[in-house]
Each structure stands twice: as C-alpha cells, then as structure tokens.
Amino acid sequence: MANERPYRALIERLKAVGLRPTRQRLALARLLHEGGNRHLSAEQLHEEARAAKVRVSLATVYNALHQFTAAGLLREIVVEPGCSYFDTNVEDHHHFYYEDSGRLEDIPGEEVRLARLPKPPKGTRLSRVDVIIRVSGGRG
C-alpha cells in the first residue's frame, strides 16, 4: 500500500458496478486483493487499513464490504455466530474450517465433487452451494 497512485483497473472495476471510486473504497479494495485469496472480517480489514495508514472508519468498512459483496466482488461466509468473513475468491470453490482457530481455507472447486444434488424446490432457483469441511485438532 505504499503506492498511492490510483489503479486504473480498480477504478474501472468499481465504476463498472456503480460504485464511486472513493479514496476509502479504493484503498480497501487494494488491501483485500493483496496477497492472494483471503478471508477477512470487517474488524480485521479495518485493522489492516490502520496498519497501512489508510484512514477509514469501521462503518465505512462495513459499507464497502457489503457493497462489494452485492456487486459480486466478494463473497460473504458465516461459519460461527457473531462473525462474518469476506472471501476475496469469488470463483467456484469450497472451504475447510478449522474449528479450533476459527480460520477458513479455500478448497479448489475440483477437489470437491458433488455427485448428486437435489434440485431446488419448486419456485426457487439455485443461488449457490456451500460445502464447509469442518476439521479440528490440528494447529489450525
């Protein structure tokens, strides 16, 4: 985050989904997409922003996360009560959940194969399928 030059691509991406590329949204988007796929809570992202010297309020972090999620730039995941994670990977994939540490980890889409799936009940359409493999006992 040393580089303050606005990233064209990010700006376009935000504009494309109807969000003004504000200083805060750009900074958060950059933080989110640094260093590969991540699973961050609002609080964690807020902390990262602080660490990166980006001044942004927690309320704005929540706003941005929800707007990004609505725009398909993020995916929200809830495994435990009282804490949402936002996944920067919006491709088809699933998760390991380390119960002891509360950490999430991506599983590439191919590594889980659903051989049979019931069809959505009449009048509904499939939104998505979440597979969460809960493991415990390790170092997380």
Added chain:
Amino acid sequence: MANERPYRALIERLKAVGLRPTRQRLALARLLHEGGNRHLSAEQLHEEARAAKVRVSLATVYNALHQFTAAGLLREIVVEPGCSYFDTNVEDHHHFYYEDSGRLEDIPGEEVRLARLPKPPKGTRLSRVDVIIRVSGGRG
C-alpha cells in the same frame, strides 16, 4: 405440551449426558422434539416456551441449547450473521437455505452425494461436512 407428566425417556436422556433433568430443560427438550425436525433460534424457542406457558428465561434457553448441542442432542447451524439455528435432526443430512425468508430445510443424507472430498489437512481430523444449498426467488 399440555401433559405435565415428566417423560421418563427424556429424563433418562438428559441424565445420560450429565444434565440434571430440570423443569426448564425438560420443557425445552419437549418443545424442541415436538413435530419432527425443526430449526429454531434461541429467540424462537423462548417464544414457543412462552406460548406453551413454560416460564423460562432467555439466558436459560441459550444455556440449554448449548448444553444440548455439546451433548449431541442438537446441531447448531449458522447461515447468516447474527442468528444461530439449532437443528433437532442430528443424523447425517444437509440443508436448503431459502435466502429470501431465512428458512432452513433438511435434505435427507442420501440426496446429496459427495463423490470426492479432500482429506483433512495433516494433524487435523474431520469433524463434519456441511452442505448448504442456497436458493432464492421462491416463497421460501
């Protein structure tokens, strides 16, 4: 819940898992297992208790739900932030989640077949696999 006679089987079940069969726990256990498989939040169960003229505090409902879950009598499910559901079905099965209404519905175990599953990362053991099929657009 008209019948106030303590149910032997329930009493034994609670004792078996090390929980004293108190008036509150018995009443809640009965409510939970009335009418087949259900997915209730603490608030909903508390409301049902009120409706059934069972005097029990919300804190006790939370306590009981967590104790029952720890004892394997219930299963906790979290799909949206800010609300846990407790599933009276502890058999192997998965769920439909109606995004519009927030309702959960059981899918019998056989109707979802996982043909391939990665093994738990080194040092961890499988705790359980949750499959949540999210659907939207219907009446929920």
Added chain:
DNA sequence: GTGATTGCAAATCTTTTGCACTAAA
C-alpha cells in the same frame, strides 16, 4: 453545485456473564 459517501456516535441485536436465589440429588 449536487448528490453520493464518509465519519462519528448512538442505537440495535444477539449472545454472554455475574451473582444472588432456587431446586435437584
């Protein structure tokens, strides 16, 4: 300019906790 966005603080909601009181064994 003008309307979207932000920050702050207060409000909300779910869940947990501390502790005196009550009930089961």
Added chain:
DNA sequence: TTTAGTGCAAAAGATTTGCAATCAC
C-alpha cells in the same frame, strides 16, 4: 445439605443507523 441450575439485569460484541460534514463528478 451440597452443588448444579436459573433468572435477572448488566455487559459484551458485531453490525447498523442517523445525520452533518466532505468528496467525486
């Protein structure tokens, strides 16, 4: 008795909201 369990009210967290100030266009 003795110890677990309960109720209440307060506390704790996560998230949302209201609204004036600020920023993008």
